[in-house]
Amino acid sequence: DQQVKQNSPSLSVQEGRISILNCDYTNSMFDYFLWYKKYPAEGPTFLISISSIKDKNEDGRFTVFLNKSAKHLSLHIVPSQPGDSAVYFCAASAWDSGGSNYKLTFGKGTLLTVNP
Amino acid sequence: EAGVAQSPRYKIIEKRQSVAFWCNPISGHATLYWYQQILGQGPKLLIQFQNNGVVDDSQLPKDRFSAERLKGVDSTLKIQPAKLEDSAVYLCASSQAWGADEQYFGPGTRLTVT
Numbered sequence: 001d002q003q004v005k006q007n008s009p010s011l012s013v014q015e016g017r018i019s020i021l022n023c024d025y026t027n028s029m030f031d032y033f034l035w036y037k038k039y040p041a042e043g044p045t046f047l048i049s050i051s052s053i054k055d056k057n058e059d060g061r062f063t064v065f066l067n068k069s070a071k072h073l074s075l076h077i078v079p080s081q082p083g084d085s086a087v088y089f090c091a092a093s094a095w096d097s098g099g100s101n102y103k104l105t106f107g108k109g110t111l112l113t114v115n116p
Numbered sequence: 117e118a119g120v121a122q123s124p125r126y127k128i129i130e131k132r133q134s135v136a137f138w139c140n141p142i143s144g145h146a147t148l149y150w151y152q153q154i155l156g157q158g159p160k161l162l163i164q165f166q167n168n169g170v171v172d173d174s175q176l177p178k179d180r181f182s183a184e185r186l187k188g189v190d191s192t193l194k195i196q197p198a199k200l201e202d203s204a205v206y207l208c209a210s211s212q213a214w215g216a217d218e219q220y221f222g223p224g225t226r227l228t229v230t
Contacts, residue, residue: 004158034218043120043207043221044159089158101172104219106158 003027004092006107014115019077021110023090026071030092030105033066035075038087038109047088048075080114087111118142120222122208128228134196137225141189141210147171148185149219150193151207159207165191166214198229 005024013019021035031052036044050057050064050073057064063076077084090107121140129135141148146167151159162181164172168188176183180199185191195202205226209219 036221041125041223043209043223045221046218049218091158096172096174101164101174102214103161103164103172106160108156108158 002107003030004090004105004107006088006090006110008110009108010111010113012113012115013080015082016079019075019080019084019112019114021075021077021088021090021112023073023075023107024071025073025092027092027094027105028071029094032093033064033073034091034093034104035062035064036089036091036106037084038089044089077112080112082114082116085112085114120208120210120220122206122222122225124225125223126226126228128230129198131200131229132197134194135198135227136192136194137206137208137227139191139193139208139222141191141208142220145210145212145220146188147211147214148191149209149211150183150191151209153205153207153224155204162193171214195227198227200229203227203229 003026034049035047037047038044048059048062048064050066055066066073087109089109091104095102123138148165150162153159162176163183165185168185183193205224207224209221211219
Protein backbone atom coordinates (compact mmCIF):
# COMPACT_ATOMS: atom_id res chain seq x y z
CA ASP A 1 0.00 0.00 0.00
CA GLN A 2 1.77 3.08 -1.25
CA GLN A 3 0.84 6.03 0.92
CA VAL A 4 2.83 8.62 -1.06
CA LYS A 5 2.42 8.51 -4.81
CA GLN A 6 4.34 10.26 -7.54
CA ASN A 7 2.52 9.16 -10.65
CA SER A 8 4.85 10.75 -13.18
CA PRO A 9 8.12 8.81 -13.43
CA SER A 10 9.66 11.55 -15.55
CA LEU A 11 9.20 15.14 -16.68
CA SER A 12 11.04 17.12 -19.32
CA VAL A 13 10.96 20.94 -19.54
CA GLN A 14 12.82 23.69 -21.34
CA GLU A 15 15.27 25.90 -19.50
CA GLY A 16 13.57 29.03 -18.19
CA ARG A 17 10.10 27.47 -18.10
CA ILE A 18 8.18 26.27 -15.07
CA SER A 19 8.58 22.71 -13.75
CA ILE A 20 5.64 21.29 -11.81
CA LEU A 21 6.12 18.04 -9.93
CA ASN A 22 3.10 16.42 -8.34
CA CYS A 23 2.55 14.17 -5.35
CA ASP A 24 -0.57 12.55 -3.90
CA TYR A 25 -0.97 10.93 -0.51
CA THR A 26 -3.53 8.71 1.14
CA ASN A 27 -2.72 8.92 4.86
CA SER A 28 -4.64 11.80 6.42
CA MET A 29 -2.34 11.65 9.46
CA PHE A 30 0.61 13.07 7.52
CA ASP A 31 1.34 16.47 9.02
CA TYR A 32 4.60 17.52 7.39
CA PHE A 33 5.68 17.22 3.79
CA LEU A 34 9.12 17.48 2.24
CA TRP A 35 10.78 17.42 -1.14
CA TYR A 36 14.21 15.92 -1.61
CA LYS A 37 16.42 16.17 -4.67
CA LYS A 38 18.79 13.39 -5.69
CA TYR A 39 21.64 13.50 -8.19
CA PRO A 40 23.13 10.24 -9.53
CA ALA A 41 25.53 8.51 -7.12
CA GLU A 42 24.61 10.93 -4.32
CA GLY A 43 22.21 10.72 -1.42
CA PRO A 44 18.97 12.73 -1.39
CA THR A 45 19.30 16.32 -0.21
CA PHE A 46 16.55 18.30 1.46
CA LEU A 47 14.99 20.94 -0.77
CA ILE A 48 11.88 22.44 0.79
CA SER A 49 9.12 21.50 3.21
CA ILE A 50 5.64 22.52 4.30
CA SER A 51 3.60 21.99 7.41
CA SER A 52 0.03 20.76 7.11
CA ILE A 53 -1.20 24.02 8.67
CA LYS A 54 0.02 25.96 5.63
CA ASP A 55 -0.91 25.83 1.98
CA LYS A 56 2.18 27.41 0.45
CA ASN A 57 5.86 27.73 1.20
CA GLU A 58 8.34 29.55 -0.99
CA ASP A 59 12.13 29.49 -1.08
CA GLY A 60 13.71 31.30 -3.98
CA ARG A 61 12.84 29.53 -7.21
CA PHE A 62 11.07 26.70 -5.36
CA THR A 63 7.49 26.81 -4.12
CA VAL A 64 5.52 23.97 -2.58
CA PHE A 65 1.73 24.01 -2.57
CA LEU A 66 -0.40 21.82 -0.32
CA ASN A 67 -4.07 21.02 -0.94
CA LYS A 68 -5.16 19.01 2.10
CA SER A 69 -8.71 18.40 0.91
CA ALA A 70 -7.37 16.79 -2.26
CA LYS A 71 -4.42 15.18 -0.44
CA HIS A 72 -2.16 16.65 -3.06
CA LEU A 73 1.02 18.67 -3.08
CA SER A 74 3.12 20.07 -5.84
CA LEU A 75 6.58 21.54 -6.27
CA HIS A 76 7.00 24.45 -8.66
CA ILE A 77 10.43 25.44 -9.96
CA VAL A 78 10.58 28.79 -11.71
CA PRO A 79 12.62 29.37 -13.76
CA SER A 80 13.95 25.88 -14.38
CA GLN A 81 17.69 25.49 -14.89
CA PRO A 82 19.72 22.60 -16.34
CA GLY A 83 21.28 22.08 -12.90
CA ASP A 84 17.82 21.24 -11.57
CA SER A 85 17.91 17.99 -13.55
CA ALA A 86 17.64 15.29 -10.89
CA VAL A 87 15.22 12.85 -9.27
CA TYR A 88 12.78 14.58 -6.94
CA PHE A 89 11.27 12.62 -4.05
CA CYS A 90 8.13 13.66 -2.24
CA ALA A 91 8.09 12.56 1.42
CA ALA A 92 5.61 12.87 4.27
CA SER A 93 5.84 12.48 8.06
CA ALA A 94 3.42 10.91 10.49
CA TRP A 95 3.33 8.80 13.63
CA ASP A 96 3.12 5.13 12.73
CA SER A 97 0.03 3.11 13.52
CA GLY A 98 1.44 1.96 16.85
CA GLY A 99 2.34 5.49 17.90
CA SER A 100 5.93 4.47 18.53
CA ASN A 101 7.75 6.37 15.80
CA TYR A 102 7.35 9.55 13.78
CA LYS A 103 8.82 8.74 10.42
CA LEU A 104 9.14 9.66 6.78
CA THR A 105 7.44 7.85 3.92
CA PHE A 106 8.86 8.48 0.46
CA GLY A 107 7.31 8.39 -2.98
CA LYS A 108 9.02 6.64 -5.89
CA GLY A 109 10.44 9.84 -7.32
CA THR A 110 10.14 11.84 -10.54
CA LEU A 111 13.10 12.32 -12.87
CA LEU A 112 13.20 15.94 -13.99
CA THR A 113 15.20 16.81 -17.08
CA VAL A 114 15.70 20.49 -17.89
CA ASN A 115 16.84 20.95 -21.47
CA PRO A 116 19.08 23.92 -22.38
CA GLU B 117 30.48 20.77 8.52
CA ALA B 118 31.23 17.27 7.29
CA GLY B 119 28.30 15.33 5.88
CA VAL B 120 27.22 11.76 6.48
CA ALA B 121 29.98 9.34 5.46
CA GLN B 122 29.36 5.84 4.17
CA SER B 123 31.60 3.02 3.03
CA PRO B 124 32.06 1.15 0.86
CA ARG B 125 30.40 2.98 -2.02
CA TYR B 126 29.95 -0.15 -4.09
CA LYS B 127 29.90 -3.84 -3.24
CA ILE B 128 29.32 -6.94 -5.34
CA ILE B 129 28.80 -10.27 -3.59
CA GLU B 130 27.34 -13.66 -4.39
CA LYS B 131 24.11 -14.81 -2.81
CA ARG B 132 24.50 -16.44 0.59
CA GLN B 133 27.61 -14.36 1.32
CA SER B 134 27.68 -11.74 4.05
CA VAL B 135 28.32 -8.01 3.76
CA ALA B 136 28.65 -5.06 6.11
CA PHE B 137 28.15 -1.34 5.57
CA TRP B 138 29.48 1.47 7.72
CA CYS B 139 28.04 4.90 8.43
CA ASN B 140 29.38 7.92 10.29
CA PRO B 141 26.66 10.53 10.86
CA ILE B 142 27.02 14.28 11.13
CA SER B 143 28.70 15.19 14.41
CA GLY B 144 26.20 15.74 17.18
CA HIS B 145 23.28 14.12 15.41
CA ALA B 146 21.50 11.85 17.85
CA THR B 147 19.25 10.04 15.38
CA LEU B 148 20.59 7.69 12.72
CA TYR B 149 18.60 5.93 10.01
CA TRP B 150 19.31 3.12 7.57
CA TYR B 151 17.19 3.06 4.42
CA GLN B 152 16.99 0.58 1.57
CA GLN B 153 16.31 1.99 -1.88
CA ILE B 154 15.50 -0.57 -4.55
CA LEU B 155 15.82 0.63 -8.14
CA GLY B 156 12.76 2.65 -9.14
CA GLN B 157 11.48 2.95 -5.57
CA GLY B 158 11.76 5.54 -2.87
CA PRO B 159 13.89 4.95 0.22
CA LYS B 160 12.34 2.56 2.75
CA LEU B 161 13.28 2.81 6.43
CA LEU B 162 14.97 -0.32 7.75
CA ILE B 163 16.05 0.78 11.22
CA GLN B 164 16.24 3.97 13.26
CA PHE B 165 18.50 4.64 16.24
CA GLN B 166 18.22 7.31 18.89
CA ASN B 167 21.74 7.55 20.32
CA ASN B 168 22.61 3.85 20.71
CA GLY B 169 19.06 2.59 21.22
CA VAL B 170 16.71 1.24 18.55
CA VAL B 171 13.59 3.35 17.99
CA ASP B 172 12.12 1.41 15.07
CA ASP B 173 13.20 -1.78 13.35
CA SER B 174 9.75 -2.89 12.24
CA GLN B 175 10.79 -3.19 8.58
CA LEU B 176 14.16 -4.83 9.15
CA PRO B 177 14.28 -8.50 7.98
CA LYS B 178 15.74 -9.67 11.25
CA ASP B 179 16.45 -13.19 10.06
CA ARG B 180 19.23 -11.83 7.85
CA PHE B 181 19.78 -8.15 8.64
CA SER B 182 21.33 -6.72 11.76
CA ALA B 183 22.51 -3.27 12.76
CA GLU B 184 24.25 -1.69 15.69
CA ARG B 185 25.29 1.72 16.92
CA LEU B 186 27.39 0.81 19.90
CA LYS B 187 28.71 4.18 21.09
CA GLY B 188 25.88 6.29 19.76
CA VAL B 189 27.99 7.60 16.91
CA ASP B 190 28.83 5.45 13.90
CA SER B 191 26.82 2.44 12.84
CA THR B 192 27.13 -0.79 10.88
CA LEU B 193 24.46 -2.65 8.94
CA LYS B 194 25.07 -6.31 8.15
CA ILE B 195 23.37 -8.77 5.83
CA GLN B 196 23.98 -12.48 6.36
CA PRO B 197 23.22 -14.39 4.18
CA ALA B 198 22.46 -12.11 1.25
CA LYS B 199 19.70 -12.82 -1.24
CA LEU B 200 19.30 -11.60 -4.81
CA GLU B 201 16.45 -9.30 -3.73
CA ASP B 202 18.81 -7.46 -1.36
CA SER B 203 20.38 -5.73 -4.38
CA ALA B 204 19.73 -2.05 -3.66
CA VAL B 205 21.31 1.18 -2.49
CA TYR B 206 21.64 1.35 1.28
CA LEU B 207 21.38 4.90 2.51
CA CYS B 208 22.38 6.16 5.92
CA ALA B 209 20.89 9.40 7.21
CA SER B 210 21.08 11.40 10.40
CA SER B 211 19.13 14.15 12.09
CA GLN B 212 19.68 16.34 15.11
CA ALA B 213 16.88 14.79 17.11
CA TRP B 214 14.19 12.17 16.97
CA GLY B 215 11.21 13.50 15.09
CA ALA B 216 13.28 16.15 13.35
CA ASP B 217 11.85 16.47 9.91
CA GLU B 218 15.02 17.23 7.98
CA GLN B 219 17.27 14.24 7.53
CA TYR B 220 20.74 14.43 6.02
CA PHE B 221 21.69 11.55 3.76
CA GLY B 222 25.01 9.98 2.93
CA PRO B 223 25.94 8.98 -0.64
CA GLY B 224 24.80 5.40 -0.13
CA THR B 225 26.30 1.98 -0.77
CA ARG B 226 25.21 0.24 -3.96
CA LEU B 227 24.98 -3.50 -3.29
CA THR B 228 24.73 -6.02 -6.11
CA VAL B 229 24.01 -9.63 -5.19
CA THR B 230 24.70 -12.13 -7.98
